[in-house]
Amino acid sequence: MMTDPFTGGDDKLHEECGVFGVWGHKDASALTALGLHALQHRGQEAAGIVSFDGAHFYAHRALGLVDQAFGSGEVIAMLKGHCAIGHNRYATTGGTLVRNIQPLYADLSFGGFALAHNGNLTNAHTIRQELVKNGSLFQSTSDTEVIVHLMALSKAKGVTERLIEALRRVKGAYSLVAAHDNSLIGVRDPFGIRPLVLGKLGDAHILASETCALDIIGADFVRDIKAGEMVVIGTNGIESSFPFGQDGKANPSRFCVFEYIYFARPDSFMENRSVYEMRKKIGAELAREAPVTADLVVPVPDSGVPSAIGFAEASGIPFELGIIRNHYVGRTFIEPTDQIRHLGVKMKHNANKAFIAGKRVVLVDDSLVRGTTSRKIVDMVRQAGAKEVHMRISSPPTAHSCFYGIDTPSTEELLAHKMSVGEIGKYIGVDSMAYVSIDGLYRAMGEIKRDPALPQFCDACFTGQYAVELTDHDNLKTGTRVSNLHERKAKG
Amino acid sequence: MMTDPFTGGDDKLHEECGVFGVWGHKDASALTALGLHALQHRGQEAAGIVSFDGAHFYAHRALGLVDQAFGSGEVIAMLKGHCAIGHNRYATTGGTLVRNIQPLYADLSFGGFALAHNGNLTNAHTIRQELVKNGSLFQSTSDTEVIVHLMALSKAKGVTERLIEALRRVKGAYSLVAAHDNSLIGVRDPFGIRPLVLGKLGDAHILASETCALDIIGADFVRDIKAGEMVVIGTNGIESSFPFGQDGKANPSRFCVFEYIYFARPDSFMENRSVYEMRKKIGAELAREAPVTADLVVPVPDSGVPSAIGFAEASGIPFELGIIRNHYVGRTFIEPTDQIRHLGVKMKHNANKAFIAGKRVVLVDDSLVRGTTSRKIVDMVRQAGAKEVHMRISSPPTAHSCFYGIDTPSTEELLAHKMSVGEIGKYIGVDSMAYVSIDGLYRAMGEIKRDPALPQFCDACFTGQYAVELTDHDNLKTGTRVSNLHERKAKG
Amino acid sequence: MMTDPFTGGDDKLHEECGVFGVWGHKDASALTALGLHALQHRGQEAAGIVSFDGAHFYAHRALGLVDQAFGSGEVIAMLKGHCAIGHNRYATTGGTLVRNIQPLYADLSFGGFALAHNGNLTNAHTIRQELVKNGSLFQSTSDTEVIVHLMALSKAKGVTERLIEALRRVKGAYSLVAAHDNSLIGVRDPFGIRPLVLGKLGDAHILASETCALDIIGADFVRDIKAGEMVVIGTNGIESSFPFGQDGKANPSRFCVFEYIYFARPDSFMENRSVYEMRKKIGAELAREAPVTADLVVPVPDSGVPSAIGFAEASGIPFELGIIRNHYVGRTFIEPTDQIRHLGVKMKHNANKAFIAGKRVVLVDDSLVRGTTSRKIVDMVRQAGAKEVHMRISSPPTAHSCFYGIDTPSTEELLAHKMSVGEIGKYIGVDSMAYVSIDGLYRAMGEIKRDPALPQFCDACFTGQYAVELTDHDNLKTGTRVSNLHERKAKG
């Protein structure tokens, strides 16, 4: 997930967060650190843990990877208590500010409250302006803080009631984990856009963005939290409710299909589907929809591997690691001189010439955003002697921005927004180019086809059909700042 | 001001803050960094600057000395604008948290607002509890944030009016510098307990805790801000008002006399008095009040030097640097083994044996808090061969805690609270012991005597007569926490 | 290549070094940094570059990855000149000392001389003792320094002659790159145990441990340096000679076969063989030698992938990523409490349950040293529901230590030294266990069979038949120290 200075980024969309929570284990913060480690792919810029020991809350938040921030026994020892929640954060435009690192913590009139959020609220800005007008002081530039202010101002009695009242005001995608005096709370927004699962480790309860975070600590998977569900975990066990629907029941889910395509770890299960299996099935679907006569199926590493295996199995064309990735690529390297840039330095990838030369190659990648990296990879494969290069993408064209917690470039930068598939193929220099169709994607997911009236998944980035209304985006002029302050960016 | 692990601290009271502000200079943040550097003795744990360029605010706050945090051109370049305010902070009990570093900044409904505070509010806790109850979220544990919340909730129209409304609610000692859209504001509390001066550098206006911060940038001293005065500096020049008094006039001042004794830099002028000269005069007064037949007057370095010179001149006894200080003593050093501790290691001071041996020595120090360092110094001077050792202290006995912005030990730890002067002399091991009298101190300041009805200075630490009521202290049980959160202490 | 605190290391042998050199390019040091980056897998503890601009030498050596040490333009700018040599180092027992980081540099009577070495000398200790007796002062504990001292004491006229004289005294494995006034020198030991290749980038000449370091800068591969060959590259082009053989010709090579099995990068070519292809062929050979009826072939990531693909293709059993690796595993993490350790935390690997459950699984790994990691992986796969687990290793049993530049545990720690194949299978808990045979390995390499009289490869770690005599090992008692000094280990 590192940026390659020679190619200008890894050309992927990025998940913005991972969340984790534990109730009822004496090593709650250590388990949370491990859980965040397993969720590291969901956010690499910063991490935080807040724990609770029945009397006090304990917090540590830091820039960098989980290992760096929470690797020392001393830090974990300071985070006392049987309850802990944690958060991984991916930096979005505007810089990484320490005060933006989650979990948020607030001293409310009824006691301490800590909150971690995966997703994005689509009317946070609008509410924030109103709150500031009435005298609320915001400490972060994060949309999540709106929830805590609404709770602080609520006249409801209990914490849960205040949280429900606050969430009824906000719109968007949210999978939340929260901790206060006598409970650990998990909530998924009414459409269930972002993931959240429930696990068990002995008598302890776990909440996590993905099942791989249960696996790392040997916890059992219990079930997915449902769309619109709130679970309150305390000494009396788990209480479930659906406070946002009209009838107190679960909504039909609109889970983010891109989690299957790229964001989630291949060993995770989401909504009862194996991510790895879904990727293979998309690859197989792609092989059927866009067959090609070729000698080799080569994944663009590392994310293209499962769909390439699926494509190879379905097509009968041999699978080969035709592109080798250097796993030591760090965040920064020599700012190249013009002459060196001209060499077309291959910091991150190298073609496996022995297998490429003279062959017809099918490249399989999961998605294509700006196309810059793909151009370089195609060129590298051609220089290694490939006779033909065919690109197959295991998602439909990414033509619309996401407003539900994914870091997407502006629509103008999305290649699929401004070019047809054929033009994209020419732009990146391949002999043939194909994406999986939207219905092919739904078939891979086990559906017969996409239901245009009520799509089974959130696929707005492909179709432009947004599950939740985009209040801020519609109301506000571009560039309206949340804060008037430019803080010096912390060193990461 | 460093802590000596072998003696257990420098046994002094400590000023908690220095403030600085500039309006109307293109190098505002560089000047502020220099000003904070000159005020470094008022706070060494953290420093911050917020600047304003007419459109945006820019902030940097960091642990450590001003040089470390603001020494790079890159940091200063980021702090754009013609207006800047800065703050030095001395860490008090409870740890140094980045979120407590000032200036505070808030996005209020009318725009950005930045505030730096020297002093301490005596009813902040009481107000805070009420604000939290009504839905305010506090980000720091600092008392200063109360002012900003009161402003956010004010229904007054202008910024100045909101600030006045807020300040009318709070009690205590405060010298404030604030910046917002169209002005730089300076305020001194109704008793003028902490210092604040006005300066001029070409067309630019300067506010600073001490005149030495004007000198470093070559600015001219204009005048002290008066007790209870607010100055609003903008494009129309300076507007002065007295919004807290009954009649819009300045109150009689109760300026902190300890600024003259120890806190301020000797080259500063405060309320038209030279600090260095006041120290010499106290020394002279002490020589008259408590004369002694001796061979040498030796200052306890470095703060005892001016009063020792004054004592020597008045008594005719020669002044000598009989104790040499090692200026390289850092914050940490080898944790001594028992055997090494037993050696009585002299990390910081060494007796100048050539001059001490066989002599009758008068040691002059400015104050004595716990007495631990004094004991060691007296012992060191005796080991160097002194025939007699007499201690003279250029302040009255420190017997009461300060609640107006000075870091004081609890009353129980103050030596003068539990011992008579004679007992103190025995405890530290001298042949004679004397403090200047309270009237002697006032005489040195140019007064005939202390006016018990309306003392000319705040001298509560000596007399227990507090200028402003101690609401929090009186209302609250000890140990009531402002926040329920224990955050990991930042590394300094 | 990171150490997993929960499994006790990655249970692999490790290459100790990578070398790189450039002659005749104005960006010599930038190219060297890039080359070292591509060779990062050959040594992650430290890196160094020495450059030469015709008048002076310039050096920078630092602990850590190449990116960290050489990522800034400022460092590269300081390393001036048209010639540069570089070195990656893997820390061996005894700690990482800055003075041991290569390239070595010495001011000899004829001028400066810089040297980088991949390999290990087997009589360095014996020669060193003799040199110290005669007055030589050693600055490092590295065996390489012996070569420079022998050169310093040589009475031969030219640098090349002195180097030849020195190398005739030493025994062992060495691929050297050296720089002095008027040439870049490359040497491979008489048996050609460690790799060294020659490349060309425009008019510039390149020397590198592997071809992947040519690829990264877009240089063309020219040829392997031959066993016993010395190339001297200067303004007159390349001069080749064979100064160590009896007849000035190349020796029959005994190239390290483990480079193909694990050390080298899969995209490199060595002695005209594709490393990736060799790995696939060993996998295929293994499938023929040790067939098994199963549902899935699963590589132990990442190094087992190519041989698993070969095994899958030859056996017709589907290839699946049944074990997912977390690429964020850092060097340190929470020191686990007993309770957490008991959980069997999976920091680095997770089973892909969707594909494992109920299946007969063939695990393919490249080698097995102590067996600790393998046990945990087998256990993890079983817990994920595998019906059967079969282990196939794409190398013969590793039963002997290497003395030619590979970091091997002592013989006692090698599992294959103390157990039969069947016992190993029981120990790690599999249903069946097989290694490729030594002749199978040779067949994969394209040989008919191993020639026991004059083996075509160095395979001492499998056979115990050492190519070069082990003078130090035979002469010296274990534990004889090279230096009497314990230096504080530098922080990496």
Add this chain to the structure above:
Amino acid sequence: MMTDPFTGGDDKLHEECGVFGVWGHKDASALTALGLHALQHRGQEAAGIVSFDGAHFYAHRALGLVDQAFGSGEVIAMLKGHCAIGHNRYATTGGTLVRNIQPLYADLSFGGFALAHNGNLTNAHTIRQELVKNGSLFQSTSDTEVIVHLMALSKAKGVTERLIEALRRVKGAYSLVAAHDNSLIGVRDPFGIRPLVLGKLGDAHILASETCALDIIGADFVRDIKAGEMVVIGTNGIESSFPFGQDGKANPSRFCVFEYIYFARPDSFMENRSVYEMRKKIGAELAREAPVTADLVVPVPDSGVPSAIGFAEASGIPFELGIIRNHYVGRTFIEPTDQIRHLGVKMKHNANKAFIAGKRVVLVDDSLVRGTTSRKIVDMVRQAGAKEVHMRISSPPTAHSCFYGIDTPSTEELLAHKMSVGEIGKYIGVDSMAYVSIDGLYRAMGEIKRDPALPQFCDACFTGQYAVELTDHDNLKTGTRVSNLHERKAKG
């Protein structure tokens, strides 16, 4: 001793090193760290300690202050043994290289040997060239390494004999502390130019550059090591010899008189004279030689204080701290813009206006090298309103470079080399200017006058009469490099 970026350095000559050694104490390395701390003024760039426990040597060397490098108990615990030697280093031109930090350590044929050196050899370069020619490899660019190479090549039997043989070859100033198997050795060069004292702490023996390093650990001063004396301290106590003189006796000493003027700490005794007392006596001598009618005597802080006190006492003019120094001035600060530089920013010093205005001021400083700082100080005092400013310098004009271990600018940069005293006075802008005379200086030292035939002190920097011949300086062209290598400067 920090550099002020606004004034261009502190305009002083600098001692290059301090040395310390302990024999026979279980806390040898902790005592050494404390001793080095007391000697910090003799070198702030780097520090090192080598200890010996009877079997092994242990070393740690690092850039920065002693507190930073040796402040942790962990470092001290690693430096085991009853014997330790230490070294403080002041960086000279050419950068601070880690490999140059002392003590040097070498594995010689008879065992380990560690050496720390205060001083400078005047024929090191000449010997080094000869050694390199014969095959010696140098690891540092320090002159001290020559001694160790000469020992390595010596055919003498014992360590002491080898050291004597080596020292008979070298010329220059050296106070050495060395450690090997069965002894701690101290040596002072035949002229005793640099200081070295012997102390006792219980049964342990101490060697140190100054007595203040004995005081810090409570050790007793025994005596100065004599000119040309070698002491060998071992289990049999102390053996003293004079191996360099013709007759085995001490030479007449030529101790560096500048140690009294500026280098040494005022609380140290050197050759039975109190440094503080000598400074006062020079001040008194100066008052007699160059009297002036004035209102105040003001020291240039901090080094001018003792001579100013002496001047004040002798002249009867009151002593005042008319210039206040900011002790927080760090190594770096804002690179000033032209406009800010123009302000004449006073980072380090400020005039005490209350006492200066309208007064005739005598400034007393210990020495004047380039005059840059003096100009600024005179200007600052005039701006503070002084009616007259008179400069008195408590040393004769510094007109010649030192080659005996002091960091001196080139002769061309010395103000006194190119200007008369009157011209210097005009240049720095004073009303009158005077230096103490060379005979006045000798009188202050207790001599009747300087003996031109055999001066009682080394005063070459004033007189140009060098005690030891300057072989390298006479033989070699300027700019001959010791090494052909430019190593990247370590970060300090």
